[in-house]
Structures are given as C-alpha cells and as structure tokens.
Amino acid sequence: MAVESSNLDKYGKVILDDIYNERDPRAYFSTLNHLEYRIPQAAKPIFEEVFAAYRLLRGGGELKIADIGCSYGVNAALLKHHFDMKDLYHRYAGGGSEAIERAGMIRRDRRDFSGGGDPSLEFVGVDQAAKAVAYADETDILDHGIVADLESEVLDAESALALSGSDLVISTGCVGYVGERTFRQIFHATGAGRPWFANFVLRMFSFAPLERLFADKGYVTEKAGGRLFRQRRYASPAERTEVMARLRERGVAARGEEASDWLCAEFFLSRPAADAARLPLAKILSEG
Numbered sequence: 001m002a003v004e005s006s007n008l009d010k011y012g013k014v015i016l017d018d019i020y021n022e023r024d025p026r027a028y029f030s031t032l033n034h035l036e037y038r039i040p041q042a043a044k045p046i047f048e049e050v051f052a053a054y055r056l057l058r059g060g061g062e063l064k065i066a067d068i069g070c071s072y073g074v075n076a077a078l079l080k081h082h083f084d085m086k087d088l089y090h091r092y093a094g095g096g097s098e099a100i101e102r103a104g105m106i107r108r109d110r111r112d113f114s115g116g117g118d119p120s121l122e123f124v125g126v127d128q129a130a131k132a133v134a135y136a137d138e139t140d141i142l143d144h145g146i147v148a149d150l151e152s153e154v155l156d157a158e159s160a161l162a163l164s165g166s167d168l169v170i171s172t173g174c175v176g177y178v179g180e181r182t183f184r185q186i187f188h189a190t191g192a193g194r195p196w197f198a199n200f201v202l203r204m205f206s207f208a209p210l211e212r213l214f215a216d217k218g219y220v221t222e223k224a225g226g227r228l229f230r231q232r233r234y235a236s237p238a239e240r241t242e243v244m245a246r247l248r249e250r251g252v253a254a255r256g257e258e259a260s261d262w263l264c265a266e267f268f269l270s271r272p273a274a275d276a277a278r279l280p281l282a283k284i285l286s287e288g
C-alpha cells in the first residue's frame with residue numbers, strides 16, 4: 001500500500017492509520033518497508049541488555065513483558081521468537097506473500113510461532129488496533145493481547161489482571177500516540193511489582209510529562225546518552241519540514257541525518273530509584 005505522504009497529522013507526521021488495523025500484517029510491512037521502518041530492530045539489542053540487567057538485579061529467569069502499541073506483535077516476534085525485521089518484511093511484504101489468503105497466513109504463522117520462542121519471556125501486548133491484536137493473538141506471536149485505547153478509555157478489570165505482575169513495560173513507535181493517560185493506567189495495573197519502563201521515543205515528542213509521572217512514583221528516568229536510533233525515513237519533504245519545525249519548537253537541534261533523511265528516536269529507561277542507583281543505564285548498555 002502506498003503512503004499518501006502529503007497526509008500529515010497535527011504533529012506533522014505522516015498518517016499511517018490505514019495500515020495499523022488490517023486483518024493481517026501485509027499492508028503494515030509493505031508500507032513500512034518503503035519507509036525502511038527499523039526501530040524495533042534497533043531496539044532489540046537494547047531491550048536484550050535491559051532484560052539481562054533486570055534479571056541480574058531482581059533475580060529469576062522468567063520475564064513478563066507488556067508491550068504498549070504492540071501492533072501485530074512486532075517486538076514479541078523479534079525478542080521472543082528470534083525473528084529480525086528483515087525476516088518479517090520478507091514474510092509479509094515479499095516472497096509471494098500477496099498470493100496467500102489470510103487463513104493460510106495464520107496457519108503458517110501458527111506453525112512457526114505457536115509453542116516456539118523463548119519460554120522464559122511472556123508477552124502481553126496492548127494496542128487500540130483490534131484486528132492487529134487479534135492477528136497476533138490468533139497466531140500466538142503474543143501470549144496475550146489487549147485491545148484498548150487508554151488515552152480515551154478506562155482499562156477494564158480483566159485487562160488490568162492480564163497486565164499485573166509485568167516485570168517490564170516496553171514500547172517502540174508508540175509514545176506520541178499515547179502519553180500520560182495511558183501510562184498512568186498501565187502503571188496502576190502493573191505498579192505493585194515496580195516494573196521497569198523501557199521506551200523508544202521519537203525526538204519530536206517530549207518525554208518530560210512521562211518522566212514527571214514516573215518521578216511521582218519514586219522512579220528515575222535515564223536516557224541513553226547522546227545516542228540516536230533511526231526509526232524510519234521521512235515519508236516526504238513536507239513531513240521532514242514539519243518534523244524539523246517541531247524539533248525547533250522543542251529547542252532540539254536536528255543532528256546529522258536527522259536533518260536530511262531519518263526520523264530518529266531516543267531511549268529512556270524509567271526504574272525505581274534504588275534499581276537505577278545500583279546499576280546505572282550507562283553500565284547496562286554496551287557501546288553503540
């Protein structure tokens with residue numbers, strides 16, 4: 001599906017709603033392939049280092065992970081099922097995938113995902129896109145899917161129960177669409193276990209409101225130094241112009257390729273102060 005690249009949202013970012021809620025992941029991956037969307041791949045080694053650090057500090061091997069804005073279970077596919085973005089692009093946007101019926105695609109995915117993957121990782125995904133979550137649930141890419149728009153809805157008791165006991169809450173490409181309302185509710189559902197929050201956030205969005213929310217709960221937020229992570233290419237010169245304006249408004253100086261080609265994200269880790277003091281983020285991440 002081609003991107004209507006002149007169609008920008010209130011932040012100046014191209015509107016991709018059409019591909020977020022299809023009955024299968026083909027439109028998502030074929031459109032994002034054109035934009036070279038890659039933040040889940042860039043995030044994968046960072047999340048893996050964070051999971052290892054969590055296990056080191058908290059003990060235990062099994063991790064329950066809540067993925068906010070999980071879409072078709074992209075982060076679960078990468079982290080639990082050991083796929084890479086190039087595998088997913090090939091699977092859903094190449095190699096004759098257009099000729100497969102949805103039912104056949106589900107059968108193939110169930111065969112490859114069901115019962116497989118890292119049994120020590122349990123993935124609970126949250127997304128407003130009901131069809132995407134249903135796909136990830138049906139194929140067992142996710143262990144549990146929750147359909148909710150927590151910017152406008154209240155998390156129901158059953159979903160809150162499914163999220164409780166989460167060790168980590170992660171996201172890629174979602175903060176900006178969601179903010180304080182969502183994370184306040186996620187914190188309420190998961191907070192008793194003092195989970196870690198690991199978010200990749202586009203530089204055009206401020207993390208400050210979420211940092212304040214977490215600080216109120218006794219959390220410390222650290223950012224991965226000066227590191228920028230490529231999210232995707234600009235969809236059009238118009239989008240680049242708008243994003244540049246937004247960065248200027250925020251007092252953020254565009255860096256290198258960010259000014260020319262790539263929307264870039266930063267990584268934020270929010271943890272209870274005692275955990276952050278015992279093992280600072282700089283000691284968790286290898287040089288990148």
Ligand SMILES: C[S@@+](CC[C@H](N)C(=O)[O-])C[C@H]1O[C@@H](n2cnc3c(N)ncnc32)[C@H](O)[C@@H]1O
Nearest residue numbers: 020069071074127128129149150151172173177
């Ligand atoms: C750019 S996609 C990122 C998906 C996935 N995390 C990835 O990196 O491939 C953004 C996702 O946020 C979801 N989203 C947007 N607004 C949302 C909201 N208010 N509540 C929950 N999910 C939302 C969309 O449905 C979409 O799946």
